Amino acid sequence: MKEKREGFVVFENVQKTYDGNELVVKNLNLEIFKGEFLTMLGPSGSGKTTCLMMLAGFESSTHGEIRLGSKPIGNIPPHKRGIGMVFQNYALFPHMSVGENLAFPLEVRKIGKSFREEKIKRVLEIVKMTDFINRRPAQLSGGQQQRIALARSLVFEPELVLMDEPLGALDKQLREHMQYEIKHIHEQLGVTVVYVTHDQSEALTMSDRVAVFNEGVVQQLDTPVNIYEKPLNSFVAQFIGENNKLVGTIIKESKGVVQAKLRNSKQIKGIRVNSGKEGTDALFSIRPERVFLDKKNSESIEAQVLELIYLGDHVRCRMKVADNEDFILKIPNSSQTTSLRVGQKTQVSWRVEDCRALDLAN
Amino acid sequence: MNNFTEENFSSDGVSLKKKLRRSLFKSKMRAFFLVLPLLAFLAIFFVIPIINLLSQSFLDFRYATLMPGSTQALKDWDGKSFPTEEIAKAMVIDLIQAKKNKTIGKVATRVNRELSGTRSLFTKTARAANKMEAPYMEALIKKDKKWENLKTWQAIKISSMAVTPSYLLAAVDRKYTAEGEIIQQDENRRIHVTLFLRTIEISVIVTLATLLLGYPVAFLMASLPLRTSNLLLILVLLPFWTSLLVRTTAWIAMLQSSGVVNDLLVFLGVTADDARFSLIYNKTGTLIAMTHILLPFMILPIYSVMKTISPSFVMAAKSMGATNWTAFWRVYFPMTIPGVGAGAILVFILAIGYYITPALVGGQDGQMISNIIDFHMRSSLNWNLAAALGLVLLIFILFFFWLYDRFVGIDNMKLG
Ligand SMILES: Nc1ncnc2c1ncn2[C@@H]1O[C@H](COP(=O)(O)OP(=O)(O)OP(=O)(O)O)[C@@H](O)[C@H]1O
Numbered sequence: 001m002k003e004k005r006e007g008f009v010v011f012e013n014v015q016k017t018y019d020g021n022e023l024v025v026k027n028l029n030l031e032i033f034k035g036e037f038l039t040m041l042g043p044s045g046s047g048k049t050t051c052l053m054m055l056a057g058f059e060s061s062t063h064g065e066i067r068l069g070s071k072p073i074g075n076i077p078p079h080k081r082g083i084g085m086v087f088q089n090y091a092l093f094p095h096m097s098v099g100e101n102l103a104f105p106l107e108v109r110k111i112g113k114s115f116r117e118e119k120i121k122r123v124l125e126i127v128k129m130t131d132f133i134n135r136r137p138a139q140l141s142g143g144q145q146q147r148i149a150l151a152r153s154l155v156f157e158p159e160l161v162l163m164d165e166p167l168g169a170l171d172k173q174l175r176e177h178m179q180y181e182i183k184h185i186h187e188q189l190g191v192t193v194v195y196v197t198h199d200q201s202e203a204l205t206m207s208d209r210v211a212v213f214n215e216g217v218v219q220q221l222d223t224p225v226n227i228y229e230k231p232l233n234s235f236v237a238q239f240i241g242e243n244n245k246l247v248g249t250i251i252k253e254s255k256g257v258v259q260a261k262l263r264n265s266k267q268i269k270g271i272r273v274n275s276g277k278e279g280t281d282a283l284f285s286i287r288p289e290r291v292f293l294d295k296k297n298s299e300s301i302e303a304q305v306l307e308l309i310y311l312g313d314h315v316r317c318r319m320k321v322a323d324n325e326d327f328i329l330k331i332p333n334s335s336q337t338t339s340l341r342v343g344q345k346t347q348v349s350w351r352v353e354d355c356r357a358l359d360l361a362n
Numbered sequence: 363m364n365n366f367t368e369e370n371f372s373s374d375g376v377s378l379k380k381k382l383r384r385s386l387f388k389s390k391m392r393a394f395f396l397v398l399p400l401l402a403f404l405a406i407f408f409v410i411p412i413i414n415l416l417s418q419s420f421l422d423f424r425y426a427t428l429m430p431g432s433t434q435a436l437k438d439w440d441g442k443s444f445p446t447e448e449i450a451k452a453m454v455i456d457l458i459q460a461k462k463n464k465t466i467g468k469v470a471t472r473v474n475r476e477l478s479g480t481r482s483l484f485t486k487t488a489r490a491a492n493k494m495e496a497p498y499m500e501a502l503i504k505k506d507k508k509w510e511n512l513k514t515w516q517a518i519k520i521s522s523m524a525v526t527p528s529y530l531l532a533a534v535d536r537k538y539t540a541e542g543e544i545i546q547q548d549e550n551r552r553i554h555v556t557l558f559l560r561t562i563e564i565s566v567i568v569t570l571a572t573l574l575l576g577y578p579v580a581f582l583m584a585s586l587p588l589r590t591s592n593l594l595l596i597l598v599l600l601p602f603w604t605s606l607l608v609r610t611t612a613w614i615a616m617l618q619s620s621g622v623v624n625d626l627l628v629f630l631g632v633t634a635d636d637a638r639f640s641l642i643y644n645k646t647g648t649l650i651a652m653t654h655i656l657l658p659f660m661i662l663p664i665y666s667v668m669k670t671i672s673p674s675f676v677m678a679a680k681s682m683g684a685t686n687w688t689a690f691w692r693v694y695f696p697m698t699i700p701g702v703g704a705g706a707i708l709v710f711i712l713a714i715g716y717y718i719t720p721a722l723v724g725g726q727d728g729q730m731i732s733n734i735i736d737f738h739m740r741s742s743l744n745w746n747l748a749a750a751l752g753l754v755l756l757i758f759i760l761f762f763f764w765l766y767d768r769f770v771g772i773d774n775m776k777l778g
């Protein structure tokens with residue numbers, strides 16, 4: 001095995017409480033490597049912003065250590081950390097023009113005028129906003145303000161940039177467009193980015209790795225593919241993407257395959273992930289796009305059509321499977337779909353590998 | 363395609379603009395009727411009296427109506443040569459009439475404003491006027507040597523002018539001569555300019571003091587959690603629950619030479635027992651009490667602006683490498699300017715017309731222009747001069763408003 005290199009940013013056993021009663025961040029261990037795009041994803045109130053604020057220096061951790069470039073930064077004030085930040089409301093200074101906003105971080109670093117102008121010009125080119133240098137922030141659209149905020153966090157060439165829901169205020173189309181742009185800028189500059197969002201598709205499209213937060217704990221830290229395809233517990237499975245759930249009592253387990261009995265005494269098999277011992281209940285999770293309307297796969301079960309929703313490229317079919325009335329199938333739009341009727345009984349099937357046996361949280 | 367229709371028409375053929383105007387008119391009328399009672403109230407009890415009083419600063423019909431003959435006769439007099447017999451005759455006739463109508467007191471008061479010492483001249487002469495015979499000029503001079511003096515006649519000529527610059531000029535320590543020149547008031551009667559300057563000085567100092575004291579308080583309130591800041595807000599507003607008179611009087615108890623503050627200073631050894639500071643009945647007293655009373659008017663607008671400033675601005679500044687001070691001075695403070703401006707103009711305008719506090723704690727050198735206006739309204743009964751002083755004060759205020767608009771901008775102002 002290769003020698004383990006230490007991450008550029010390291011959270012070690014970090015805890016945080018605001019009120020002395022409740023831990024908002026519980027024992028966080030996280031390593032972020034240089035040049036990486038890491039996203040913190042989680043529901044509202046899960047402690048993402050708090051982690052970011054601790055890294056930026058606006059909140060202090062109540063336990064543990066945060067290291068940046070292998071130096072502990074607990075005692076370094078925010079303005080000496082050299083970390084760029086993009087805020088959800090952009091925080092562009094309204095009384096300064098775009099150019100003055102961009103010059104600000106360079107001025108406080110006492111960088112000479114000509115060098116300053118050169119850097120501003122370059123960063124404006126990166127975000128494609130060269131013509132707007134004399135405008136006030138109030139004279140820019142949301143997306144343009146977003147670009148300037150991004151440019152401002154990059155202009156002093158920090159090694160680490162933090163972004164807290166930077167696209168949260170934009171409409172869907174613009175948001176998707178900006179996702180690609182931020183991603184490209186990241187690739188172009190090679191800067192390390194820690195990105196916070198509660199939009200899962202944003203996290204999946206943009207990141208090298210995603211840290212899924214819930215209740216102050218990192219539930220899973222992995223690549224987008226693994227987060228989606230191989231969720232490690234029921235929270236991640238349910239939080240990321242859509243998910244069909246079947247609950248059964250475990251009968252036996254062998255070679256990583258769990259066999260269980262559903263409520264209607266039908267038997268089901270799935271890959272063991274973090275399900276419990278024999279005799280306990282487990283949650284079997286299957287992605288809608290991995291379930292097919294035939295009997296061709298190893299796992300086959302009877303289902304009844306409850307609802308059909310036409311979505312153009314595919315038809316969304318809600319079915320009753322065992323006692324679950326929310327079992328979803330995504331059927332690609334083809335001649336076959338037209339034969340389906342509400343109330344009709346049919347067979348659905350999936351591969352064992354696509355069915356994951358997870359813990360039954362709440 | 364034809365493209366000659368300039369206006370858009372709705373289905374019934376009425377132009378859309380007209381329709382819009384019609385519907386707007388209706389809602390405007392409704393709004394107008396809602397505010398009508400208040401408008402009427404303001405017009406009757408506020409606007410009209412103010413206009414009426416202010417017009418007295420340059421209009422004075424008293425002499426012209428009460429002494430019509432001499433007014434007419436003096437009109438053609440050049441003010442340099444000795445008045446003719448004709449003028450003297452008209453004067454005697456007017457004096458007899460005024461004596462009979464018992465209006466001679468008013469006339470005497472009017473002329474006395476232009477030249478002191480003429481009141482007794484008029485009342486005395488009027489008593490003897492009906493026994494006077496031609497040549498009248500000699501008769502007048504025989505009664506009193508002052509009739510021989512050209513200055514007396516000049517003062518009368520100025521008094522007889524209905525539209526007079528005298529009061530406005532007096533308000534700025536100038537006077538108008540019969541020759542039509544404007545000259546400085548006599549040395550010992552120059553008090554208004556000093557008072558205006560002192561009023562502005564006190565207002566500026568009070569504005570700066572409230573800003574220095576109020577800004578940190580507003581900042582504290584804006585950065586504390588809501589519960590605590592609401593408590594502080596109540597404390598800031600607490601003074602409004604007691605009358606202005608009580609608060610001012612409380613300062614007398616605090617600041618007098620045997621008061622709490624002096625006792626404390628003696629106790630701390632800052633001063634000796636027999637050399638206590640005089641903190642009241644002078645300018646110091648006015649400054650301290652006014653600063654205290656006007657402080658909330660500074661705090662509230664600044665607080666209301668600060669409350670809306672997201673903490674992320676300062677955080678952004680710091681993340682870009684700004685020290686606490688740079689982040690405050692270059693980012694936070696400029697964003698609070700609308701509140702500072704509103705507070706400053708509010709306090710300044712309230713201060714420049716302040717009356718009760720300087721009257722109670724101001725002593726001699728703590729008096730402001732409102733106090734002299736009050737004096738002319740209630741004691742000397744020279745309403746014309748009071749109106750003129752008020753008009754000058756109003757012009758000052760408008761001037762400062764204009765200055766404010768130039769440099770900060772009225773539409774930049776946020777009051778809440
Ligand atoms: N300044 C604060 N004082 C007290 N509690 C706080 C403070 N800031 C955050 N919290 C609490 O800490 C918890 C985590 O907050 P945090 O802002 O980190 O959530 P988040 O994951 O960023 O959520 P969101 O997606 O809504 O932004 C929440 O329960 C919140 O109420």
Ligand SMILES: [Mg+2]
Nearest residue numbers: 048049050164
């Ligand atoms: Mg957040």
